[in-house]
Amino acid sequence: MSTDEEKSSGSGRLLTGVAWAILLTGLWLWGRGAADGAGGASAPTTGDVAAVGRPLGVPLPPAREPLAPVGPSRVEIPSIGVSAPVVARGLDAAGAVEPPPFATPDTVGWFGTGTRPGAAGAALLVGHVDTSTEPAVFYGLSAARPGETVRVTRTDGTVAVFTIEDVRVVGRDRFDARKVYGVHRPGRAELRLITCGGTYDGKTGSYTANVVVSAYLTDARGV
Template identity: 65%
Template sequence: MDGERSSGTARLLTGVAWAVLLVGLWLWGRELTDVPGGSTPATGDVAAVGRPYPVELPPAHDPLPEARPHRVDIPAIGVQAPVVKRGLDQDKAIDPPSYDQPGVVGWYAGGTKPGAKGTALFVGHVDTQSKPAVFYHLSALKPGEKVRVTRADGSLAEFTVEDVQVFQRDGFDPLKAYGEREAGRAELRLITCGGTFDRATRSYSSNVVVSAYLTGKGP
């Protein structure tokens, strides 16, 4: 998708179009795993995902004016990565960064800009050619940890992780995985593959989805 979208079309799709996008995200998760030599073991601390983690989360910050993401930093797992805008492929799935860019995060540019009201979507590879990629340790994130997005206007949007979930392919609910969790907030989803890698089907058993919400801003 080339060029900037208007503020109207930049917001999350609604109705049937939003449902199509959610299905596309699920398809993206399936296609993303079809890589040569994918890892066999579970990625990150998948076994710990969903366990109670006692931490007091900060209040939500008011949404910020729209601005394109430029970079994402996740100190807890050592991620410092450029963000590139991505569209949908011919199957209506998000077109992820190419496999020769394992350290790059893709942002769905047809949706919300991170920091603005709604749910922004970031996608990244877990591994390529049996080597760890940008979101290899995504499942190790814990509630309360920070995700910082540097934006094109020079501002910083700081998100706080509130949940890390692994969604199995069977009975997958894309709206629950990727949809808005609380109306009126600026939210962020970080999405990659997880679980175990099946060499026969060349796919992972699950998708890891980190949910975060805006809690601060920088100049």
């Protein structure tokens, strides 16, 4: 991921290279030890993570067995109006994951050297929250709620259907990649959808937190 800081213009706010560097260098460090589903870290309950959408009593369906590992091509989150292409992103010269280009703000990036959506482990999808002039693909991600559906179309035409179980805002000052991105329950196929959140700090040119939506595989189509 590039660490070059993007600047805001006018009254618009911009997801900066600084914010991406903090977020996705964490992904890189996590991926080196946990992309294969090892570690099994449970979700934290205190400290740097705040749950923002887990009303009591929301019924969640049972997990489905994982699918064969196939890469993603498109992601849909009907409840917040997301329908976007997915592209694999690799590492830059500094060893961090490259974000989707700002020139394509409606594109979602997949951590291509990690878990494939639908396979066992935690697959990672990242997207910008805004540009200098307009909302981007994951602008509404913090409004997602447990029980809602995420559909990932894969390159073989199959569709992995995930159910959201958790929505969290994670402060950048206490970011723990293993806790945020580690597998919640070993053996499941899980999904993380990630963008920047909190408040935009004009002095530092970055956001104060990240929004992390966790989901798990509950259905599959075309298999």
